[in-house]
Amino acid sequence: MKKTCIIIGAGLSGLTAAHELIKNNWEVTILDKGRGVGGRMATRRAGEARFDHGAQYFSTKTPDFQAFAQAIIQKNIAKEWHLQEGDTSFSHARVIGTEGMSNIPKFLAEKLNVITNEKVVNISESGGNIKVITEAGNTYEADAIICTTPSPQAIELLQKSEIATAEIEHLKEINYDPCIAVMATLKAQTNIPSPGGISLKNGNIAWVADNFQKGISPVFSATIHATPAFSSAHFDDDLTQIGHQLLSEIPNLIAPDSIESYQVHRWRYSLAAERYSENCLVSKSTKFPLIFAGDGFGIGNIEGAYISGKSAAQELIKR
Ligand SMILES: Cc1cc2nc3c(=O)[nH]c(=O)nc-3n(C[C@H](O)[C@H](O)[C@H](O)COP(=O)(O)OP(=O)(O)OC[C@H]3O[C@@H](n4cnc5c(N)ncnc54)[C@H](O)[C@@H]3O)c2cc1C
Known part of the structure; x- marks a missing residue:
């Protein structure tokens, strides 16, 4: 059976992570709160x-x-x-x-399972699986999660979900202009x-x-x-x-x-003016695989988002 991943965010980092996972036989669902894909490539x-x-x-x-x-x-x-x-x-x-x-993101999103207007508001564990709840009240389950939102939005989501409190401290290092x-x-x-x-x-x-x-x-x-x-x-x-x-x-x-x-x-x-030095951040405080990625990691900007998304997917594939 294929491993499954939910990616939060259909910006360049999320779309890149999805392509890398699919190439390695994963099944991916991307959820984005926006009306369309691309995030800041708008x-x-x-x-x-x-x-x-x-x-x-x-x-x-x-x-x-x-x-x-x-x-x-x-x-x-x-x-x-x-x-x-x-x-x-x-x-x-x-x-x-x-x-x-x-x-560019529209092209990358073709043939991917992207669901827009779906703001993720809660992440929890449910019988060995990860459960994600959206503002619209929909529920999605998967084996792993990659979160590619700007870090303040990731922090808000983690605090509401009461998970990954240790990682929040690292995410707080990232700042955007x-x-x-x-x-x-x-x-x-x-x-x-x-x-x-x-x-x-x-x-x-x-x-x-x-x-x-x-x-x-x-x-x-x-x-x-x-x-x-x-x-x-x-x-x-x-x-x-x-x-x-x-x-x-x-x-x-x-x-x-x-x-x-x-x-x-x-x-x-x-622009992510202050970034986390690694290309992504793997949560050590959750039982399930949860990885943070985006332009707040590594070299930043569009190229950094691409590298970070790919690195996050490769971390999952390695496990
Ligand atoms: C004004 C401006 C100018 C810029 N100029 C340049 C430039 O010239 N060159 C350059 O290289 N970079 C530039 N950048 C930066 C570049 O756009 C970003 O580095 C890159 O697009 C980030 O991609 P990402 O996938 O990491 O994040 P994003 O594109 O922000 O994608 C994250 C996605 O997560 C979604 N999301 C957030 N919270 C949730 C949630 N709770 N549930 C579901 N979805 C959620 C958002 O809707 C968004 O689509 C600029 C950015 C801006 C805003």
């Missing part, structure tokens, strides 16, 4: 405009992740993006989704340099992207990411005012009279 529509409002691109440093990137580029799910700035650290090719970053993202639909092209992205060094804005130049939006549109300091200080402020303030800071990049409309999204967890 692309939003507003009318005809499209925006990458979470992750903007990824870099590839390790051979395995480079091979993954090449495979999705060959399938036309992703493409190279040659971001050039004065800073030499920006001179190598990045990778973006051909129709937005969410293209918040990020306020503004998505503007425009009447004219931005002045953001080709190929459509710029990091800013001063002020309240860290990054501005032109989704039309990136090739993901059929109409002119831009994404602004506020700095962690600004996002933290203004996280609960009025969103319309915040959007207006941030847009008015960069008239040289986005002309004020080109702005047709805008919306604002708050990411409570964006």
Whole structure:
């Protein structure tokens, strides 16, 4: 009989873990509280405009992740993006989704058993099996669990479930920067340099992207990411005012009279600024296999999420 695993979270780490387990003959169910898959690799529509409002691109440093990137580029799910700035650290090719970053997790989720709108609210042991209960009142059972939520959400779940208290201390070491993202639909092209992205060094804005130049939006549109300091200080402020303030800071990049409309999204967890040094965390205080993974482990970012998801699956397979 096949071993079974429930993966909490259909972001890149959860989807990668699922593929690795299935390759090794496991049966996997992925539960995600969101409406769709991808987590922070997110692309939003507003009318005809499209925006990458979470992750903007990824870099590839390790051979395995480079091979993954090449495979999705060959399938036309992703493409190279040659971001050039004065800073030499920006001179190598990045990778973006051909129709937005969410293209990549959507592709990975094809043929997987992913159940969305399923927020896990409790984990317990039931007759040697693990039982998971969701907010909707549904119950799932399996032999093992991989939890890939951002660590504060994992802590909340463990505390409610009254399990893995020793691991909570390690999960508390992981911290994420918040990020306020503004998505503007425009009447004219931005002045953001080709190929459509710029990091800013001063002020309240860290990054501005032109989704039309990136090739993901059929109409002119831009994404602004506020700095962690600004996002933290203004996280609960009025969103319309915040959007207006941030847009008015960069008239040289986005002309004020080109702005047709805008919306604002708050990411409570964006980049994992402080991470757990290992690629995943295996619970020693539960009788059943419970592994924590995600971009809060190892090298962080999208590449770190991929490595962490794969490591978590390999830990289970080893047992
Ligand atoms: C604004 C922003 C900009 C970024 N820019 C970049 C960038 O340019 N390059 C880069 O490499 N990285 C970037 N990142 C980081 C990158 O997006 C993440 O590192 C990566 O997507 C994390 O993947 P993950 O699978 O670990 O987590 P996530 O994508 O967060 O997936 C976790 C999933 O768990 C689900 N979940 C949470 N709690 C529960 C629950 N109780 N029950 C069920 N499901 C649950 C969530 O809905 C989510 O889908 C950025 C992130 C943000 C937000």
